[in-house]
Amino acid sequence: MNQLRMFNMGQAAAYGMIQITLIVIVLFISNKFFGIKAEKAL
Amino acid sequence: MASIKMENVQKAFGKTIAVDQLNLEIKEGEFFTFLGPSGCGKTTTLRMIAGFYYPTKGVVRFGDKDMTRVPPEKRNTGMVFQNYALFPHMTVFENVAFGLRVRKVSPADLKRRVLDALQKVRLESYSDRQVSQLSGGQQQRVALARALVIEPEILLLDEPLSNLDAKLRDEMRVEILRLQRDYKITTIYVTHDQAEALSMSDRIAVFNYGVCHQVGTPTEIYNRPANDFVASFIGEINLLTVQVEKVQQDNIEVALKGSEQPIKLNVENQAREGISILQTDVDLAVSIRPEAIRILDVTEEGMNIFKGKINSVQFFGSVVNVMVDVQDVSLRVDVFNTHDFGYFYQGKEVYVQLPEKQLRLIPVISGDAP
Amino acid sequence: MIKNRDTRLTVWLLLPVALVLVAYVLYPSLRTFIESLQKDGMISLGNYQDFFVQESKTNLEALWNSVYISLLSVLVSALIGIPLAFIFNRYDFPGRSFFSSAAILPIVLPSLVGVMAFMFLYGESGLVPNAIKDLFGLDKVPFKIGGVSGILIVHAYTMYVYFYMTVSAAINKIDPSLEEAAYNLGANKFKVFWKVTFPLLTPAIVAASLLVFMISMASFSAPFFLAGGYRVLSLQIYFSKINGDMEIAATQSVILSIVSISFLLFMRWYQNRKDYRMASKGIGAHRSEVKNPFMKWVMVVTGIIGVIILLLPHFTILLLSLVPDGTWTFQTYPTVFNVENYRLLFEDPNIFKPLRNSLLMAVIATLANLVFGVIASYVLVKRKFVGKSLVDILVMIPWALPATVIGMNLIFAFNEPSVFSFGQILVGTFWILPLAYFIRHIPLVVRSTNAVLEQLDDSIEEAARNLGAKWFYTFRRVIFPIIMPGVLSGTLLAFIESVGNSRPRSCCTRFQTGPYPLKS
Numbered sequence: 044m045n046q047l048r049m050f051n052m053g054q055a056a057a058y059g060m061i062q063i064t065l066i067v068i069v070l071f072i073s074n075k076f077f078g079i080k081a082e083k084a085l
Numbered sequence: 086m087a088s089i090k091m092e093n094v095q096k097a098f099g100k101t102i103a104v105d106q107l108n109l110e111i112k113e114g115e116f117f118t119f120l121g122p123s124g125c126g127k128t129t130t131l132r133m134i135a136g137f138y139y140p141t142k143g144v145v146r147f148g149d150k151d152m153t154r155v156p157p158e159k160r161n162t163g164m165v166f167q168n169y170a171l172f173p174h175m176t177v178f179e180n181v182a183f184g185l186r187v188r189k190v191s192p193a194d195l196k197r198r199v200l201d202a203l204q205k206v207r208l209e210s211y212s213d214r215q216v217s218q219l220s221g222g223q224q225q226r227v228a229l230a231r232a233l234v235i236e237p238e239i240l241l242l243d244e245p246l247s248n249l250d251a252k253l254r255d256e257m258r259v260e261i262l263r264l265q266r267d268y269k270i271t272t273i274y275v276t277h278d279q280a281e282a283l284s285m286s287d288r289i290a291v292f293n294y295g296v297c298h299q300v301g302t303p304t305e306i307y308n309r310p311a312n313d314f315v316a317s318f319i320g321e322i323n324l325l326t327v328q329v330e331k332v333q334q335d336n337i338e339v340a341l342k343g344s345e346q347p348i349k350l351n352v353e354n355q356a357r358e359g360i361s362i363l364q365t366d367v368d369l370a371v372s373i374r375p376e377a378i379r380i381l382d383v384t385e386e387g388m389n390i391f392k393g394k395i396n397s398v399q400f401f402g403s404v405v406n407v408m409v410d411v412q413d414v415s416l417r418v419d420v421f422n423t424h425d426f427g428y429f430y431q432g433k434e435v436y437v438q439l440p441e442k443q444l445r446l447i448p449v450i451s452g453d454a455p
Numbered sequence: 456m457i458k459n460r461d462t463r464l465t466v467w468l469l470l471p472v473a474l475v476l477v478a479y480v481l482y483p484s485l486r487t488f489i490e491s492l493q494k495d496g497m498i499s500l501g502n503y504q505d506f507f508v509q510e511s512k513t514n515l516e517a518l519w520n521s522v523y524i525s526l527l528s529v530l531v532s533a534l535i536g537i538p539l540a541f542i543f544n545r546y547d548f549p550g551r552s553f554f555s556s557a558a559i560l561p562i563v564l565p566s567l568v569g570v571m572a573f574m575f576l577y578g579e580s581g582l583v584p585n586a587i588k589d590l591f592g593l594d595k596v597p598f599k600i601g602g603v604s605g606i607l608i609v610h611a612y613t614m615y616v617y618f619y620m621t622v623s624a625a626i627n628k629i630d631p632s633l634e635e636a637a638y639n640l641g642a643n644k645f646k647v648f649w650k651v652t653f654p655l656l657t658p659a660i661v662a663a664s665l666l667v668f669m670i671s672m673a674s675f676s677a678p679f680f681l682a683g684g685y686r687v688l689s690l691q692i693y694f695s696k697i698n699g700d701m702e703i704a705a706t707q708s709v710i711l712s713i714v715s716i717s718f719l720l721f722m723r724w725y726q727n728r729k730d731y732r733m734a735s736k737g738i739g740a741h742r743s744e745v746k747n748p749f750m751k752w753v754m755v756v757t758g759i760i761g762v763i764i765l766l767l768p769h770f771t772i773l774l775l776s777l778v779p780d781g782t783w784t785f786q787t788y789p790t791v792f793n794v795e796n797y798r799l800l801f802e803d804p805n806i807f808k809p810l811r812n813s814l815l816m817a818v819i820a821t822l823a824n825l826v827f828g829v830i831a832s833y834v835l836v837k838r839k840f841v842g843k844s845l846v847d848i849l850v851m852i853p854w855a856l857p858a859t860v861i862g863m864n865l866i867f868a869f870n871e872p873s874v875f876s877f878g879q880i881l882v883g884t885f886w887i888l889p890l891a892y893f894i895r896h897i898p899l900v901v902r903s904t905n906a907v908l909e910q911l912d913d914s915i916e917e918a919a920r921n922l923g924a925k926w927f928y929t930f931r932r933v934i935f936p937i938i939m940p941g942v943l944s945g946t947l948l949a950f951i952e953s954v955g956n957s958r959p960r961s962c963c964t965r966f967q968t969g970p971y972p973l974k975s
Binding site: 135136137156157158159160161162163164166167168170171172173174183184187188231232235241 | 460461912914915917918919920921922923924925928932933936937
Binding site for chain 3: 053
């Protein structure tokens with residue numbers, strides 16, 4: 044487990060954060076402006 | 086403007102035949118109505134004229150041109166849909182302008198014509214609105230303006246008033262008629278509402294189960310129905326199943342089942358086909374409108390006077406509806422409210438007269454006549 | 456034969472759709488199937504025989520593990536999702552609407568990132584067990600997750616949302632007067648639930664169960680990282696491929712495909728069955744307010760704790776992203792925080808270039824998805840033709856197939872030149888990844904476009920044609936602008952998932968070359 048921290052987990056996480064933000068924005072936009080519910084989009 | 090001719094048209098969807106053996110001729114500038122219950126083939130026929138369906142058999146002509154297989158966009162018809170089918174992503178102006186943009190009309194001309202059309206439907210101040218902000222009646226008028234602005238040869242209206250409430254419907258009826266007279270355009274109007282059909286049309290075609298039963302002016306359709314379906318679909322009617330006893334020079338004698346007294350009919354009121362059906366073996370019925378029957382307090386000299394008993398009296402305001410039992414049949418009689426109908430009451434014995442000129446011998450085709 | 460131009464148009468639209476589906480969905484699957492029939496240069500069922508009667512039973516064990524983990528995942532997800540749906544849709548208490556939206560948060564966590572977060576949170580040297588250990592001065596960590604229970608916890612966390620969303624939607628569609636009628640007829644609460652409410656929810660529950668089952672069967676990251684390569688079928692395929700046993704990998708892929716596709720077909724059949732639709736329209740939500748103040752506060756506090764637990768993984772990712780490379784190795788808690796990782800992500804060419812590449816791949820795949828999805832959806836929804844349900848099934852297949860299997864199919868199909876790759880070998884080139892993303896996201900874009908196209912009345916198109924517009928003009932100026940929102944949301948999600956998927960691959964390659972013990 045400690046070994047895992049040797050890898051570039053930080054960057055993977057940063058990348059993951061960007062993804063999460065993007066998904067949230069897309070869900071928000073499609074709900075707010077197009078009235079599409081999350082379950083439909085997924 | 087164009088006349089429309091449909092020759093021997095049939096439309097089948099798989100094994101179901103939606104329209105069969107249709108022959109129609111619609112004159113230039115005419116307000117023509119397709120009337121019938123839902124699923125009777127009237128909308129299918131309209132869509133064949135618009136080009137959304139191609140007939141399985143037969144020919145559709147506009148004027149002399151064969152349009153049978155011309156795609157809808159090349160027919161130059163203007164159609165108003167039941168749900169209006171306005172483009173939700175466009176403003177009122179853009180909706181009306183759509184057909185002109187397709188035709189590549191110059192911008193200045195386009196603007197003038199769109200505003201002109203909007204003015205005709207009294208919506209000039211709404212041109213920048215989104216269509217979703219309009220009421221049902223206003224949407225209806227946008228749909229009309231959009232169909233009329235392209236100066237179509239034929240205006241097609243598919244149950245345009247069915248989504249409006251009663252008061253708006255009366256208003257739009259007048260509006261549509263006014264526009265039709267203004268543009269002098271050949272118009273086909275599809276409806277299941279007999280009142281709309283009778284009040285608006287120059288001529289009516291009555292449909293049922295894919296067959297056109299009768300074509301005629303509103304008065305012809307009402308007064309001289311071709312068969313029991315047309316008779317009972319439009320207005321109220323008394324249908325009496327009868328057998329022909331005697332055919333003479335100027336009248337026909339028929340007999341009600343179980344009655345010794347014959348009913349005499351005037352030959353003049355019978356259509357030519359009405360006479361010819363005497364030779365075939367179809368069931369026959371005598372039809373008479375409730376308002377044509379006379380109720381008499383005491384018997385008098387005259388033809389077709391029968392003794393009966395009042396079964397029920399219903400008051401409708403302007404009209405009083407009296408059901409009279411004559412032998413085995415029950416006749417509906419409509420009497421105008423003249424403030425002195427008090428002498429009608431249940432159980433009273435009266436005489437009814439069926440005026441011979443108002444009686445019409447018609448074939449029974451639906452098999453459910455009384 | 457072609458009777459009129461509308462039929463001709465249908466054919467012209469259908470042709471490319473069918474071609475793409477045959478070339479990139481059907482053909483690769485067939486190639487895998489053919490490959491699985493090869494044993495020692497001969498065509499035989501030997502591989503299948505090996506699969507089922509192999510002495511070590513590893514394959515059978517993997518199949519069994521996959522199935523039973525998936526069944527347990529369904530059970531656990533249902534046990535969390537269904538009650539939550541009831542609580543949030545039937546009771547009113549302070550913060551209800553906030554909690555109910557927070558409940559879908561797990562869905563925004565990409566799977567690999569989610570597994571990573573769980574490892575850092577609850578693993579052996581995870582933050583939560585260690586925090587408890589330090590707090591109470593324990594000798595050892597009180598608990599850690601891993602193995603089957605670890606997989607199940609991650610699955611439950613990410614997949615209960617499917618139950619929650621579908622059952623919520625179904626609950627809101629139930630006409631309250633149905634239940635009221637049952638009470639009126641003298642049924643008690645328990646009876647009303649089992650005899651009225653529950654039967655009405657069955658379609659939604661079945662749909663969610665099948666969905667969760669299929670996703671669990673495909674699950675890769677959780678068994679791989681969290682359970683140390685626990686023997687499930689999707690992992691076995693990967694190991695066989697790495698070991699070079701391509702025929703075995705093909706056989707395993709075919710078996711996993713068969714399981715997944717039969718679930719897909721069962722689901723289609725079930726959904727197309729006549730279900731109970733509500734006869735009444737326009738039903739208002741009816742929630743009973745929680746009156747008892749004690750219960751009310753219990754619910755609010757539980758809700759807050761629940762939201763914190765739900766958000767911990769997201770928070771962990773945020774925390775991890777702020778810890779620079781190499782500063783958190785043997786310490787229990789990280790000490791240094793800055794935005795170094797984000798800076799590197801955009802500046803270091805060694806990192807930025809693959810990132811840019813993967814973005815480019817995602818853009819290409821998404822554009823292809825957009826064009827294909829719109830045409831395919833239009834043909835499926837608005838046109839009539841023979842064989843529609845076949846096309847529909849082909850469109851849905853990539854959704855049922857686990858990503859591992861799609862990858863294998865592509866390898867078998869395009870590691871040699873074929874007509875469908877214009878005579879090129881695609882494996883090992885830039886193009887294989889965009890192609891994989893494209894195939895993977897066909898169902899997503901087509902389904903979201905279907906949803907809007909089905910609501911678009913046919914008369915809109917007819918009105919435009921009637922006004923003189925040709926089909927293409929109508930499509931461009933009327934249909935496309937109207938369906939745009941639905942298309943866009945589906946396409947954007949496809950794009951995000953494509954971007955998201957690109958990372959797991961590069962992570963995996965890193966792990967392969969590193970000292971991380973890959974094999975179980």
